[in-house]
Amino acid sequence: MRAEEAWRTLGDAVRMHARERPADVAFTFGGRDTSWREFERHTNRVANGLRAEGVKPGDRVCYLGKNSDHYFELFLGAAKAGAVMSPIGWRLAVPEVAHIVNDSETRILFVGREFAAMVAEARALVPNVSKVVCMEEDFGDWPGYARWRDAQADEDGGPAPAPGDVAIQLYTSGTTGRPKGAMLTHYNLIETFRLMKRADLDWNRWTPQDICLVAMPVSHIGGSGYALSTVLHGAKCVIAAEFDVNAVLDFIVRERISKLFLVPSAMRIVLQDPRARQTDYSRLSHIVYGASPIPLDLLREAVEVFGCGFAQAYGMTETTGMFAALPPGDHDLNGNARMRSAGKALPGAEIVIHDASGRILPPRTTGEIVVRWPGNMAGYWKMPEATAATLDAEGWLRTGDAGYLDEGGYVYIHDRVKDMIISGGENIYPAEVESAVFGHPDVADVAIIGVPSGTWGEEVKAIVVAKPGTAPKADDIIAFARARIAHFKAPKSVDFVDSLPRNASGKILHRQLREPYWAGAERRVN
Numbered sequence: 029m030r031a032e033e034a035w036r037t038l039g040d041a042v043r044m045h046a047r048e049r050p051a052d053v054a055f056t057f058g059g060r061d062t063s064w065r066e067f068e069r070h071t072n073r074v075a076n077g078l079r080a081e082g083v084k085p086g087d088r089v090c091y092l093g094k095n096s097d098h099y100f101e102l103f104l105g106a107a108k109a110g111a112v113m114s115p116i117g118w119r120l121a122v123p124e125v126a127h128i129v130n131d132s133e134t135r136i137l138f139v140g141r142e143f144a145a146m147v148a149e150a151r152a153l154v155p156n157v158s159k160v161v162c163m164e165e166d167f168g169d170w171p172g173y174a175r176w177r178d179a180q181a182d183e184d185g186g187p188a189p190a191p192g193d194v195a196i197q198l199y200t201s202g203t204t205g206r207p208k209g210a211m212l213t214h215y216n217l218i219e220t221f222r223l224m225k226r227a228d229l230d231w232n233r234w235t236p237q238d239i240c241l242v243a244m245p246v247s248h249i250g251g252s253g254y255a256l257s258t259v260l261h262g263a264k265c266v267i268a269a270e271f272d273v274n275a276v277l278d279f280i281v282r283e284r285i286s287k288l289f290l291v292p293s294a295m296r297i298v299l300q301d302p303r304a305r306q307t308d309y310s311r312l313s314h315i316v317y318g319a320s321p322i323p324l325d326l327l328r329e330a331v332e333v334f335g336c337g338f339a340q341a342y343g344m345t346e347t348t349g350m351f352a353a354l355p356p357g358d359h360d361l362n363g364n365a366r367m368r369s370a371g372k373a374l375p376g377a378e379i380v381i382h383d384a385s386g387r388i389l390p391p392r393t394t395g396e397i398v399v400r401w402p403g404n405m406a407g408y409w410k411m412p413e414a415t416a417a418t419l420d421a422e423g424w425l426r427t428g429d430a431g432y433l434d435e436g437g438y439v440y441i442h443d444r445v446k447d448m449i450i451s452g453g454e455n456i457y458p459a460e461v462e463s464a465v466f467g468h469p470d471v472a473d474v475a476i477i478g479v480p481s482g483t484w485g486e487e488v489k490a491i492v493v494a495k496p497g498t499a500p501k502a503d504d505i506i507a508f509a510r511a512r513i514a515h516f517k518a519p520k521s522v523d524f525v526d527s528l529p530r531n532a533s534g535k536i537l538h539r540q541l542r543e544p545y546w547a548g549a550e551r552r553v554n
Contacts, residue, residue, distance in 0.1 A: 030225070032044075032218075036218075037193075038104055038214055038256075039071070039184075041260050041262075042068055045068075045259075045262040046065050049262060050063060050064055050065035051065065052262075053264050054067045054259070054264065054265065055097040055265050055266075056097070056264065056267065056283065057096055057098075062101075067104075069182050070177060071101055072183060073105070073178065074177055075106070075108040075184075075186060076186075077105075077176060077179070078109045078111055079109055081136050081159055082135070083106075085110030085189060085193070086111070086194070087111050087112065087134070088197060089102065089112065089134055090128065090134040090137045090138070091114070092116040092125060092138070092139050092147065093138070093142070094142070095251060095270060096267060097267050098173055098174075100255060101177070102138055108184070108186075108189075110186075110187065110189035112194045112197050113195070113197070113252075114134065114209065115196075115247040116128050116199070117245060117248075118140065118245070119245075120513075122146065122153070123512070125150070126153035128199050128207060128209075129156075130154060132197060132209060134156070134157065135156060136157070136158070137157045138163060139161070139162055141167065144162050144170070161176050191214050192406075193213060194211040194406060195214045195217060196212050198249060198252070198345050199247070200345050206460075209410075209411075210405045211405055211406040216348045217256060217260075220376075220402055220403040230355070231337055231339045231355055231356050234258075235261075236263055237286075238258075238263040238286045239266060239284055239285050240264070240265050240266065240285070241279050241283070241285045241287075242255040242258070242266070242289075243289075243290070243294070244290070244291065245270070245271075248345070249343075249345045250453065253349045254289045255267070263287075271297075273297050273298050273300075276298055277298065280309060285312060287312075288312065288314075289315070289316045290316075291453030292323075293453060293485055295315070295326065297483075299329055309333075309334050312334060312335075314336055314337045314338070314356070315330070315336055315337075316340075317339075317340055318350060324363050337359075338356055339353055339355055340370060340371055341353050345405075346404065347399060348403030348404075348405070350374065351373065351374055351401050354369060354370060365434075369438040370431075370440070370441055372437045373401075377403075378401065379439055381393065381394070381395040381396065381398070382395050382426075391435050392432050392435075394442050396445050397429045397431050397439060398424050398426055399425050400423045404423055405419065405425075407419060426445075428445045428448065447539075449477070450486055451478065451488060451516065452516065454516050454517075456517050460517065461509065461513065462476050464509045465505060465509050467508070468508045470498035470500035470504075471493070471494065471495065472493045473492070473528050474493070474528075475491045475538060476489070476490055476491075477489050477541050477542045479546075481520075487520040487521070489520065489523065490505060490506075490509075490521070490523070491522075491528065491541055492522055493526065493527060494524060502521065502522035506522065528541070
């Protein structure tokens with residue numbers, strides 16, 4: 029029996045790798061190498077430190093900061109203590125950060141040094157937080173992370189969590205404008221890993237000699253989830269604080285990266301850099317890309333430049349990442365029907381297409397894509413109605429994507445049942461942005477839609493009805509929104525109209541508004 033078959037929780041994987049390869053490097057960040065032996069000791073200290081702070085099993089622990097090896101010590105240390113890691117996107121605005129901290133009911137907050145002053149100023153917005161730890165170094169009365177961690181005992185003790193306990197809570201943008209905490213369990217994370225390992229897919233074979241670069245934000249499943257996969261495989265994980273094209277190219281050469289996850293917009297940025305064609309990619313075996321399909325012309329360029337295999341991942345936070353994949357063999361540079369698909373169900377996943385009444389539809393009939401597999405979340409934190417609307421009693425999860433299956437089981441995404449916008453791999457919901465824009469004193473009505481973008485796949489556009497007697501400027505509206513929500517969510521452009529189309533119940537017809545901008549497009553996602 030493979031060793032991973034006996035794992036019950038994430039801590040089991042760390043213990044095994046520390047025992048079997050203690051001197052091997054587990055993480056590299058900012059010139060700092062951490063061996064598996066050190067990682068095991070550090071996660072024990074984190075677990076003991078959290079217990080000493082009064083954190084009990086099931087309590088949430090928030091992290092606000094850029095990618096770091098120390099974040100993964102917190103994540104796995106919290107997992108050992110039975111606590112739940114809840115990373116916060118560092119690009120969010122202060123009110124959004126405060127909402128997540130308050131909603132998660134955390135009492136201890138770990139803050140990256142770059143954001144310590146911001147959190148200090150906004151301290152009154154998170155009254156339940158009794159302890160703040162500043163990553164790397166002390167900040168005022170807040171202890172630095174390393175000093176806090178190293179004051180704790182090394183022993184690996186305390187009650188062990190159960191496989192069904194929540195390990196990480198990732199917040200997704202909400203259709204009502206309020207982020208929802210998707211709860212992923214130890215079982216979700218370990219069983220999906222095991223299924224992929226058993227399947228022995230050629231593009232997903234790992235060895236302890238593999239070196240993975242994590243450049244996507246840890247507040248996303250593509251950051252935390254991909255890095256965790258590296259941890260479970262016992263490979264070396266190189267952490268980039270954030271996506272930066274120069275850093276990515278440097279890492280590929282200096283660290284001899286063999287595996288990489290990127291969103292297509294990030295891949296495009298790398299390819300546009302003049303250094304891209306002078307970089308040595310000889311050790312790079314595969315790039316996994318996700319969050320949006322890849323244009324054929326971009327793929328051709330990527331294959332030419334990187335010279336490695338490509339696999340498209342289709343999934344979402346609520347499914348612990350990918351549940352379907354388009355393998356390298358289906359990436360035909362001459363173009364074919366399957367290149368328009370998101371691939372086939374992964375081993376252990378079932379995908380069907382439902383109509384509005386929940387009836388299963390035949391091949392090539394468009395409906396909502398629904399999936400059942402071990403990665404489906406436990407639910408949304410303290411949102412039973414939202415959970416019930418997404419996840420049924422039999423374990424089927426509604427993705428919110430509209431598409432169809434062909435006769436071979438390949439899934440094709442046509443549009444979104446919900447009106448979510450994906451821009452540069454970020455999920456953006458119109459209701460949230462509409463709420464931010466609507467407060468502008470000269471705005472009478474507003475609708476937010478996604479329009480095609482050659483750089484980001486989609487970008488946010490505001491369709492605005494001005495109040496009588498006013499003449500608002502697009503730049504002013506964009507700046508107004510940026511003061512209230514993260515910049516990546518704010519409109520990139522504004523069009524003005526006399527009125528917005530609505531249905532009989534008064535709901536804005538977003539699809540009708542999108543139609544002119546997507547005219548002639550083969551699919552209405554990009």
